Every structure is written in C-alpha cells, then in structure tokens.
Amino acid sequence: xxxxxxxxxxxxxxxWITLEDAATHYATGAVAWEDGAGPLATLRGGxxxxxxxxxxxxxxxxxxxxxxxxxxxxxxxxxxxKAKLLVRDRCTCAYCAQIFLERDLQVEHIVPDSRGGPYxxxxxxxxxxxxxxxxxxxxxxxxxxxxxxxxxxxxxYEAFLxxxxxxxxxxxxxxxxxxxxxxxxx
Numbered sequence: 001x002x003x004x005x006x007x008x009x010x011x012x013x014x015x016w017i018t019l020e021d022a023a024t025h026y027a028t029g030a031v032a033w034e035d036g037a038g039p040l041a042t043l044r045g046g047x048x049x050x051x052x053x054x055x056x057x058x059x060x061x062x063x064x065x066x067x068x069x070x071x072x073x074x075x076x077x078x079x080x081x082k083a084k085l086l087v088r089d090r091c092t093c094a095y096c097a098q099i100f101l102e103r104d105l106q107v108e109h110i111v112p113d114s115r116g117g118p119y120x121x122x123x124x125x126x127x128x129x130x131x132x133x134x135x136x137x138x139x140x141x142x143x144x145x146x147x148x149x150x151x152x153x154x155x156x157y158e159a160f161l162x163x164x165x166x167x168x169x170x171x172x173x174x175x176x177x178x179x180x181x182x183x184x185x186x
Contacts, residue, residue, distance in 0.1 A: 042058050095135065106126070112138070157176075
C-alpha cells in the first residue's frame with residue numbers, strides 16, 4: 001500500500017494519506033509543493049477528445065498543502081501504542097538492556113498503573129517479561145531496578161517515523177533529517 005506523507009505548507013507532518021487522497025489534493029490544486037526522490041505513482045485518467053491526450057496525475061511521496069493548520073501541530077502529542085513505544089525504545093528492555101523481538105516485550109509502567117501511574121510516553125518503557133515480573137507493582141527505586149534509559153515524548157517527526165513501518169527510503173530520510181541529533185531514532 002502506497003502512503004503519502006501530507007504536510008502543511010511549512011513542512012509540518014499532518015498525516016499519512018492514501019494515494020487516492022493525494023491525487024484529490026493534486027486535482028483540486030491544494031498541493032503547494034512536493035518532495036521525495038521521485039514520483040510515487042502516475043495515475044492515468046480518461047482521454048481528452050479534442051487533444052487526444054490522456055489525463056494523468058503524478059503523485060510524489062511527500063506533499064505539502066496550501067493554507068495553515070488551525071492548530072499548532074507540535075502541541076498535539078503522539079498517541080501511545082505498544083508498537084510505537086517498542087520502536088522508540090529500540091526493542092530494548094529498560095531494566096536489563098537486552099534486545100528482544102517485539103512479541104517478547106511488554107509495555108511497563110514506571111509508576112504502576114495501580115498507584116496512579118499514567119499511560120503516557122513519560123511513564124511507559126519496554127520491558128522483558130522477567131524484568132516486568134521482578135519489578136511487579138513497585139517503582140524502580142522500591143524494586144532496586146534502575147532504568148538503563150529514560151523515557152521521552154517523541155516530537156512530531158519522530159512520531160511519524162514510529163507510525164510508518166513501510167516508509168519509502170526517501171521519506172524516511174526526509175523525516176530523520178528533521179529529528180534531533182540525540183534521538184534514539186537516528
């Protein structure tokens with residue numbers, strides 16, 4: 001499935017959209033600029049009787065739309081999912097520092113859920129089942145288990161990298177170029 005990265009006119013990621021949605025933006029003149037190493041697809045339409053030419057829309061993998069967002073998108077936090085969290089933490093257990101397959105990791109609350117710990121980026125880390133069971137319903141200090149890395153809230157560009165499993169290399173590079181140098185996603 002081809003997905004197109006939709007940006008606002010300033011280059012802030014807004015959404016992953018379908019090829020068809022991108023074609024609609026092109027057809028209505030909503031695309032201000034485009035980027036990417038080359039076209040993602042060329043969609044062909046009907047034939048013009050007068051000119052004898054077939055209509056076509058060339059869709060690029062990154063499109064910026066005209067107009068401004070009504071909301072500062074950097075104020076919108078990325079939603080937390082297990083898949084995104086495991087990518088953020090590079091499938092590394094926060095307590096033993098071993099790397100695991102995604103299926104062998106759990107989402108672990110630093111401050112336990114039963115003690116009011118929120119389900120958010122700053123209170124969740126990846127943990128293997130052994131460490132998660134050992135820590136149990138305690139804080140890391142109470143369990144005498146130090147975190148080997150600190151959690152953080154991904155910025156807007158990182159959030160789009162965390163979402164995209166099948167991202168074209170040129171789109172991936174475009175997003176990575178806008179991520180902070182100290183990010184785990186570099």
